[in-house]
Amino acid sequence: MDMPTKDEITALLSLVEDPELQRNIVDLGYVEDLRVGNGSIDVTLRMSKPVTPLRQAVGDDAKARLQDAFPGVAEINVDVVGPQPASAQRAARQAASQKGPGTLPGVDHIIAVASGKGGVGKSTVATNLAVALAQSGASVGLLDTDVYGPSIPTMMGVDEKPGFSDGKVFPVQAHGVSLMSMGFVVDEEDAMIWRGPMASGAINQFITDVVWGELDYLILDLPPGTGDIQLTISQKLALSGSIIVTTPQEVALADVRRAARMFAQVDIPVLGIVENMSYFVCPGCGHREEIFAHGGGRASAEKMGVPFLGELPLAHGVRASGDIGIPVVISEPESEHAKAFMRIAAQLSGILAER
Ligand SMILES: Nc1ncnc2c1ncn2[C@@H]1O[C@H](COP(=O)(O)OP(=O)(O)O)[C@@H](O)[C@H]1O
Ligand SMILES: [Mg+2]
Structure with a gap:
């Protein structure tokens, strides 16, 4: 029939x-x-x-x-x-994002460095982790997605235009790391007045047009908070996970929980929490002072069931190195603060290797 x-x-x-x-x-x-x-x-x-x-x-x-x-x-x-x-809808969305524009060819792990609010040291952590990983022999990229307040050019000490050809963008090299930042393309004052859709458009271009080559790690320095850019990125890219940077005190930790909730909503695992400005050691007398209290990062990590990656001291050298564009893991490699960054980088690569 x-x-x-x-x-x-x-x-x-x-x-x-x-x-x-x-x-x-x-x-x-x-x-x-x-x-x-x-x-x-x-x-x-x-x-x-x-x-x-x-x-x-x-x-x-x-x-x-x-x-x-x-x-x-x-x-x-x-x-x-x-x-x-x-749950099934989520699985379908994840499968779609993994074969779609989600993955970057040649890039093994994409890690977002995030925080609930600004000024906690996210960019400082992102640059020092990127450089520490590169020094351990990995190939590393660092993408500054903070289009409104790009700080990677200053912290990595570069003021160079990336190469453009055939609609592709070639990252700038510094301290053994491939870099891309809005700060290379527009002036900081111009970036400030960008509207949301333009900023998201720029991020999309960074994701699709930058030629990273083979990378073990691509570190993303996210803008503070949980806005449009964070959302665009988490939807566009299949991230291995996020690192949340916080200061130790209670108000900052409420922001950590908010950031963690945002990542949970888009199914991105939190790889760990870093507590920055944990303590200050007086360079003169060696006295240890816990200016913002201490231990909140570890306590939150335990409560949330995610790894605690470590504590970073408040140190003059960390700030000064950022300002002159030579990350502290290079400028003061023997210091306690540089070693703290290196330990966190080693722990991170261990966590990712197990995935
Ligand atoms: N552990 C630290 N010790 C001293 N200064 C720090 C430390 N971490 C960050 N800073 C300084 O604090 C300021 C804000 O840090 P930044 O990394 O730009 O924060 P975010 O990216 O979260 O806004 C910068 O001037 C930076 O050099
Ligand atoms: Mg920043």
Whole structure:
């Protein structure tokens, strides 16, 4: 017996309307599965809302039309099913993002350095981790996504334009790390007045047009907080995870929890928490002072069930090195603060190697 084609069946289904939305079920994307067997037609309609009697009636209508049009077909089934559970939707989204623009060819791990608010030392941590990883022999990129307040050019001591050719952008090299920053492209004052969509557009270009080559790690220095740019990045790129930087005191830790929630919503694991400005050792007398209290980062990490990556002291050299553009792991490699950065970098690469 001659069976109807899928096109013929789809044409008929497109005459069936969802009475609530007053659009046909094909345009609404309800036809999840359509099989034509030997003497049978099986259709699955996936509703975007739970199945009510009214929505079930849509399936009955579809079945009646198919039976009328193809009286010779012995068996016609139209199943009406509700929306997929959130977990399945999430898995589907993740699968799509992993094969789509999500991965960067040649880049093994993309790690976002984030914080709930500004001024906690995110860029300082991002630059020193990038340089420490590069010094351990890895190939490393550092992308400054803080388009409103790019600080990587200053902290890495470069004021150079990246190379452009054939619509591609070639990163700038400094201290063994490949760099890209909005600060290379526009003046800081110009960056300040950018609107959200322009900023997101620039980020998209950084993601698609920068030629990173083979990298073991690409570190992203995120802007503070949980805004549009963070969202664009977490949707566009398949990140290995995030590092959240905080200062030790209670108000800062509330921001950590907010940042962690944002990453949880987009299924990005928190690889660990870094407590910056943990303590200050007086260079004159050696007295240790805990200016912002101490231990909050570790306590939050334990509460959230994520690794605590370590503490960084408040040190004159850290600030001064950032200002002159030579990260402290290079300018004062024997200092306690430089060693603290190196330990965190080693712990991070250990965590990523186990993935
Ligand atoms: N551990 C530290 N010791 C001393 N100064 C620090 C330390 N961490 C950050 N700073 C300084 O604090 C300021 C803010 O740090 P930055 O990395 O720009 O923060 P963020 O990127 O989170 O806004 C910078 O001047 C930086 O040099
Ligand atoms: Mg910063």
